[in-house]
Amino acid sequence: MKIVETQDGSHTVYASAFDEHYHSTNGAAQESRHIFINAGLKMCEKTEIRVFEVGFGTGLNAFLALLEAEQSGKKVFYSTIELYPLAAEDIEKLNYPQLTDCHCGQVQNCHCGLDPQSPENYFQKIHAAGWGSRVEITPHFSIEKIKADFTEFDLEENVDVIFFDAFSPEKQPEMWSEKIFAKLYEHCNEGAILTTYCAKGSVRRAMQTAGFAVERLPGPPGKREILRGIKRI
Numbered sequence: 566m567k568i569v570e571t572q573d574g575s576h577t578v579y580a581s582a583f584d585e586h587y588h589s590t591n592g593a594a595q596e597s598r599h600i601f602i603n604a605g606l607k608m609c610e611k612t613e614i615r616v617f618e619v620g621f622g623t624g625l626n627a628f629l630a631l632l633e634a635e636q637s638g639k640k641v642f643y644s645t646i647e648l649y650p651l652a653a654e655d656i657e658k659l660n661y662p663q664l665t666d667c668h669c670g671q672v673q674n675c676h677c678g679l680d681p682q683s684p685e686n687y688f689q690k691i692h693a694a695g696w697g698s699r700v701e702i703t704p705h706f707s708i709e710k711i712k713a714d715f716t717e718f719d720l721e722e723n724v725d726v727i728f729f730d731a732f733s734p735e736k737q738p739e740m741w742s743e744k745i746f747a748k749l750y751e752h753c754n755e756g757a758i759l760t761t762y763c764a765k766g767s768v769r770r771a772m773q774t775a776g777f778a779v780e781r782l783p784g785p786p787g788k789r790e791i792l793r794g795i796k797r798i
């Protein structure tokens with residue numbers, strides 16, 4: 566595992582086993598906010614939201630979801646699956662809590678008011694949470710980290726928002742199949758939203774065949790389009 570600084574100053578990880586970065590090298594935090602927080606979580610109108618993430622990785626998406634829950638005052642029940650957890654010594658090097666003066670990385674409009682140096686550091690708390698049970702990090706945000714192979718996993722509860730953040734279809738075609746999207750669709754509440762960075766035609770068609778109404782949205786810098794699927798009944 567190699568830690569790499571991306572163009573917005575936030576880190577990502579390069580996984581040599583997959584020959585792929587965990588995020589866009591054009592800006593990791595910028596990409597996660599754009600695809601998963603702004604196009605996904607923020608579009609859900611519920612006040613109690615169940616989020617499921619495919620690929621916990623560095624915990625960046627989970628951390629940004631926590632910050633959004635703190636800002637919106639909504640309650641987020643976050644579940645995430647990961648087959649290859651990162652080593653603690655790699656996680657410690659990630660600069661997400663220290664991006665700027667604040668956790669949210671938006672100096673101009675900082676909404677988190679959190680001190681990155683504080684022992685209350687939420688990023689560390691997310692990583693300190695054990696695998697296999699739900700842990701409350703703040704009154705607005707709890708997390709259940711599942712250590713399992715997503716291709717063999719069945720969701721137990723229905724969800725409202727899905728962060729689909731697997732490695733690319735070129736590297737892991739089995740994660741992007743129609744069968745996988747059908748399994749997720751089955752566990753979506755009405756109106757549930759799935760977002761992903763991948764805009765490939767084959768992925769869009771697999772999502773549509775599974776039942777999602779799919780739209781193409783403008784991507785973050787360096788990426789023309791992303792996909793958002795909605796379960797409309």
Ligand SMILES: C[S@@+](CC[C@H](N)C(=O)[O-])C[C@H]1O[C@@H](n2cnc3c(N)ncnc32)[C@H](O)[C@@H]1O
Pocket residue numbers: 586587588619620621622623624625626627646647648649650713714715716730731732737
């Ligand atoms: C693109 S990275 C995800 C980045 C992550 N969301 C973040 O915020 O850092 C893809 C992740 O999926 C995980 N993964 C790969 N195959 C998996 C599988 N079969 N089941 C569960 N997780 C898997 C990888 O280990 C990696 O952490």
